[in-house]
Amino acid sequence: MSAEKIALPQxxxxxxxxxxxxxxxxxxxxxxxxxxxxVASAYGELLEMRAGDLIDKNAFCEAVDAALSSEMVRSTLxxxxxxxxxxxxxxxxxxxxxxxxxxxxxxxxxxxxxxxRPKLFPDRLARELIxxxxxxxxxxxxxxxxxxxxxxxxxxFFADWGLPALLKKLSPFGLGGMKKGLEAFQVEFNRRLEPxxxxxxxxxxxxxLRRMVDQMIAKSDDPKAIAVRKHVAAWVLEQEVxxxxxxxxxxxxxxxxxxxxxxxxxxxxxxxxxxxxxEVIEAAFEAHKExxxxxxLAAFGAKAPADVDAFARVAWPLVRAALATPSAxxxxxxxxxxxxxEATVPV
Numbered sequence: 001m002s003a004e005k006i007a008l009p010q011x012x013x014x015x016x017x018x019x020x021x022x023x024x025x026x027x028x029x030x031x032x033x034x035x036x037x038x039v040a041s042a043y044g045e046l047l048e049m050r051a052g053d054l055i056d057k058n059a060f061c062e063a064v065d066a067a068l069s070s071e072m073v074r075s076t077l078x079x080x081x082x083x084x085x086x087x088x089x090x091x092x093x094x095x096x097x098x099x100x101x102x103x104x105x106x107x108x109x110x111x112x113x114x115x116x117r118p119k120l121f122p123d124r125l126a127r128e129l130i131x132x133x134x135x136x137x138x139x140x141x142x143x144x145x146x147x148x149x150x151x152x153x154x155x156x157f158f159a160d161w162g163l164p165a166l167l168k169k170l171s172p173f174g175l176g177g178m179k180k181g182l183e184a185f186q187v188e189f190n191r192r193l194e195p196x197x198x199x200x201x202x203x204x205x206x207x208x209l210r211r212m213v214d215q216m217i218a219k220s221d222d223p224k225a226i227a228v229r230k231h232v233a234a235w236v237l238e239q240e241v242x243x244x245x246x247x248x249x250x251x252x253x254x255x256x257x258x259x260x261x262x263x264x265x266x267x268x269x270x271x272x273x274x275x276x277x278x279e280v281i282e283a284a285f286e287a288h289k290e291x292x293x294x295x296x297l298a299a300f301g302a303k304a305p306a307d308v309d310a311f312a313r314v315a316w317p318l319v320r321a322a323l324a325t326p327s328a329x330x331x332x333x334x335x336x337x338x339x340x341x342e343a344t345v346p347v
Contacts, residue, residue, distance in 0.1 A: 003343070010346040020336050021329075028323045032316050039312040047304050051296045052289030060285075061278050068268045077268075078261050085257050092245040100237030108237075115229045121220030123213070130209040140198075140205040147197055 008016075046054065066072065103111070114120075129135055219225055240246075248256060267273060288296040297304050322328055 005345040006343060007347045008344050013340055013344050013346055017333075017336050017340055020339075021333050024332050024336070025324075025329065029320060032313075032320070035316055035319065036309055036312040039315075040308060043308045047294040048292050050289065051291055051293050052285070054293065055285065055289075057282060057285045057289075061281050064277065064281065065274065068274075070265070070269050073265050073268050078265060081261055081264065082257055085260065086253075089245045089253055092242045095240070095242045097241055098237065099239055099241055102241070103237060111233060112230060115233060116226055118221045120229065121217055121225070123217045123220075126213045126216065127210075130206075130213055136205050136209060139209055140201045143201050143205060143208070144197060147201075151193075 100108075216225075245253075288299060291299065294304055
């Protein structure tokens with residue numbers, strides 16, 4: 001049963017309305033200390049409430065979908081992401097610290113332990129790379145030059161220590177013409193040898209690359225291979241954090257920005273991922289809805305922050321500004337109006 005209405009003159013009712021609205025507005029504008037105190041109290045109480053009572057599963061999923069909608073990404077998240085990437089690159093270009101300056105001894109020990117784990121060699125990637133014609137072409141050229149240099153150094157007919165050296169010693173005895181003939185023979189020999197060598201390498205290089213990768217995979221967990229991994233990691237830690245940023249010119253940086261944002265936008269727009277995201281959220285909700293918020297966090301190995309005053313302080317200017325907006329003031333006025341409509345009757 002509703003309480004009996006109080007009969008008051010209309011002028012008094014209007015005066016009380018105005019005074020109450022002014023009181024609320026003034027009170028809320030200077031309530032930072034109370035806000036912080038009440039946030040801390042409410043936070044502790046919320047931690048002990050059922051998660052299912054605080055979160056509407058469907059509304060939460062819809063909020064996530066709205067925050068990650070294609071329109072939100074294009075109009076808000078993408079411009080912000082682009083600005084952030086440019087700011088990060090600009091900051092990196094001024095830095096001289098090494099990567100290792102941000103990796104402490106504890107992290108380095110874990111990195112070493114990780115690099116010692118077996119099966120780290122990217123065997124599938126290595127096998128895929130050697131299928132590329134460009135890789136085989138480079139290896140073919142390297143092998144050709146190697147065979148050519150080897151032949152020049154060990155062939156007794158042409159090497160400095162072989163027949164040419166002997167003819168040089170015998171030149172006083174009138175054998176200089178033989179030397180010229182040998183040089184002509186060498187030219188002809190090389191002319192005929194080159195296509196044969198390249199023909200051989202055409203079929204052998206692919207086999208050689210596959211054998212090389214097989215050996216690398218077979219020995220990828222040997223102590224020497226582990227030492228190589230650690231050496232590469234140590235080299236990375238010695239590089240400046242700005243190295244990747246400096247390696248790109250302005251156009252390269254622009255392409256990298258667009259690429260990163262395009263990939264992010266594509267992931268957000270992916271319908272299969274959106275459905276899977278919703279399934280994960282719903283499954284987590286069903287699994288933990290009967291637990292308190294504190295218990296739900298503990299189930300994920302997380303601990304609720306003990307002190308939220310810093311968050312309350314940073315939120316207060318936003319809360320105060322929101323309460324001072326015309327919309328919020330109209331809302332307060334509407335509630336006051338409804339109160340007096342329920343509690344009073346003009347006479």
